[in-house]
Amino acid sequence: MDVTPPYRGRVAPSPTGYLHLGHARTFLTAQERCRAAGGTLILRVEDIDTTRCKLEFRRALYEDLRWMGIEWEEGPDCGGPYSPYLQSERIPLYREALRELHRRGFIYPCRCSRQDVLNALSAPHSGEEEPPYPGTCRPAPGAVLPEIREGEDVHWRFRVPEGEELTFHDLAHGPQHATAGADFGDFVVWRRDDVPAYQLAVVVDDAAMKITEVVRGSDLLLSTFRQLLLYRALGLEAPAFYHAPLVLDPETGERLAKRHAALSLRQLRAMGADPALLIGE
Numbered sequence: 027m028d029v030t031p032p033y034r035g036r037v038a039p040s041p042t043g044y045l046h047l048g049h050a051r052t053f054l055t056a057q058e059r060c061r062a063a064g065g066t067l068i069l070r071v072e073d074i075d076t077t078r079c080k081l082e083f084r085r086a087l088y089e090d091l092r093w094m095g096i097e098w099e100e101g102p103d104c105g106g107p108y109s110p111y112l113q114s115e116r117i118p119l120y121r122e123a124l125r126e127l128h129r130r131g132f133i134y135p136c137r138c139s140r141q142d143v144l145n146a147l148s149a150p151h152s153g154e155e156e157p158p159y160p161g162t163c164r165p166a167p168g169a170v171l172p173e174i175r176e177g178e179d180v181h182w183r184f185r186v187p188e189g190e191e192l193t194f195h196d197l198a199h200g201p202q203h204a205t206a207g208a209d210f211g212d213f214v215v216w217r218r219d220d221v222p223a224y225q226l227a228v229v230v231d232d233a234a235m236k237i238t239e240v241v242r243g244s245d246l247l248l249s250t251f252r253q254l255l256l257y258r259a260l261g262l263e264a265p266a267f268y269h270a271p272l273v274l275d276p277e278t279g280e281r282l283a284k285r286h287a288a289l290s291l292r293q294l295r296a297m298g299a300d301p302a303l304l305i306g307e
């Protein structure tokens with residue numbers, strides 16, 4: 027008997043800017059892998075970072091995704107069995123996961139720097155990895171945790187198993203290794219302004235939406251280790267991972283990013299580009 031669950035993939039843009047060539051490449055790869063497996067593609071809009079997400083970008087992304095030929099079967103515009111597909115409408119689920127992490131003793135309140143908290147706002151990108159947390163607010167093992175009080179001015183940090191060697195097999199890059207506490211440290215799962223961090227939201231959603239394979243950019247390879255710790259802590263099954271190579275700026279060799287004024291798909295379309303020719307190898 028075949029017990030493999032049916033393939034479910036997702037594209038998960040954040041409406042913090044217009045989509046660019048880098049997104050096109052990752053999303054088209056996600057679609058290709060999903061189609062090859064006869065799976066279902068989900069669109070999830072990652073808009074919990076209220077300080078950076080804009081309605082204008084959210085509206086544009088549907089249009090840009092369609093222009094590049096992405097077709098999704100579940101999403102904010104068409105619904106589906108795991109609605110809602112906008113993260114801003116899923117906050118109660120993240121709060122429940124936070125409480126579960128608290129019950130199981132995996133997190134602690136922290137009052138450290140604003141920069142650390144900023145780093146937890148959204149998915150980190152290459153060159154933006156925070157240095158391992160020095161442990162300033164980390165309580166002694168077994169210490170009684172204060173209760174979670176909504177609106178309290180603390181953020182909640184996940185305690186990583188210091189020194190543990192972590193591994194996973196990436197479907198694009200092969201075996202991956204990292205050491206908890208050295209390659210990355212205790213990370214924020216809930217911000218002091220009462221907003222869940224990307225790491226927590228993405229795990230809760232990929233599990234709840236029964237995603238079997240996550241296809242995303244290689245800049246998130248290290249984040250995957252954090253997320254695997256969250257899956258384990260919450261007793262959830264992790265999906266498979268395929269980290270697609272990044273599109274680099276041919277002039278600087280840097281990763282294309284919205285914030286570096288990368289050519290947006292809107293611009294390319296306005297210039298008359300043919301979406302079918304966008305992604306050559």
Ligand code: GLU
Nearest residue numbers: 038039040072149228242
């Ligand atoms: N929303 C994230 C981003 O746009 C993607 C996160 C993910 O695919 O896990 O960077």
